[in-house]
Amino acid sequence: MKLTDNTIFITGGTSGIGRALAEAFHKLGNTVIIGGRRKQLLEQVTAANPGMGAIAFDVSDPASIDVAAAELMARYPGLNVLINNAGIMPFDDAGAKMDDSVSRSILDTNLLGPIRLSSALIEQLKRQPSATIIHNTSVLAYVPLAVTAVYSASKAALHSYAMSQRFMLRNTGVRVQEIAPPWVDTDLVKKSGDPRAMPLDAFIAETLTKLAGDDEEIIVDAIKPMRANPGQGEHALVNGFNEALIANPIPM
Template sequence: MTGNTIFITGGTSGIGRGLAEAFHRLGNKVIIAGRRKALLDEVATANPGIEGIELDIADPADVARVAAKLISDHPALNVLINNAGIMPFDDASGSIDEAVMRQLIDTNLVGPILMTSALIEHLKSQSRATIIHNTSVLAFVPLAATAIYSATKAALHSYALSQRFKLRNTTVRVQEIAPPWVDTDLIKKSGDPRAMPLDAFITETMKGLETDSEEVFVEAIRVLRDNPGSGEHQLINSFNAEMEANPLPV
């Protein structure tokens, strides 16, 4: 938890910023990425020592550019946190906006895979390194109102499982964070009592990351994480019926 050089995508707000500031307070070197320079500068000003780099995670060329710069400027880099993500609503029972769909998949799934691929050989050269993928409880119990988002998180979870196995004999370990609904701007920040406060989520998650757990999730989502296999249809239907009766803020 200390003495690392950590790169966090989507580090200008929400969970990404919360993790960046928590690791910064522990004395790590933290570099955050985001699309908007003004927000990067805001975080850096509030947390002297944190560095920002502009990145469009959905652009493969930009991913390659940033990876090369990180390796050059921060040769001690040993932690990658794939956190950047977007969550537009959709309707799987109707027509899908193809442009929105592709942006979502490129941001939530393709981007993290390419970012990891671009840094993996560098990470394997370190004496100890970690890749952390930020997925979601919706990787296990999809929210029908965000079907594509849920699918990208399920896919990233699956990718993390395979990557962890393939890296088992290297110095790189793979961890996964699976957040619940956290009160951030990913979904309109509203103070909804069903959403976990960001500070509480970060505190519990950092405790989990102190361990060697392959997957870190807050206790509040354990029932949903333990999705009951062949009986999942009833759970998913009842979960989504409840959410339709009490929809998320838009």
């Protein structure tokens, strides 16, 4: 995608990867609008970045998405980039009784939110000379983390959806790209300075460099081996990955 002269809406833009991407695109001179549930946090981010816009909405609520989409199209007729970044990552235990309300919340936020928001804005994006939808998935879309089973599954599903959406938009001016982050040191899990987590600034710098190209998937070099899923050998990879994390747990 082009990195300048865009009007960009990014969900989950008040913290972590979302805020960092929003601020990076803002510094490049793009018109950036962030979306999130907490109005106070939206105001803090926009105050720190004069000229950045904000819309308060709940990506897990279909009615809230419709209202936000209508406001976006009215206020920003040049909107040409949607970054579906908002996500939640509760820990769970697929080997025990699951909390259905938590599972539904994850799927409503991580999977149905991007599907619904893309649907609400797709005709607006098609009207632009050039437009991009970016889905923020995860390396866990390819190699699930067993202690976040529903989160991992939601990202695998979003990866699959992105491939179908890309195909269906192939004859339009709308491109579909996917960012699949590794473990980045943000508050999505717990910002801890763990050396296994990629520093946020390094992740953003490499991601922006790769976004400037035509790659359908934006994969930082550190996770290329995990993206190269070994097909029928994936079970040994997944088991080994999770056994290593059980031996040295992620901070919770």
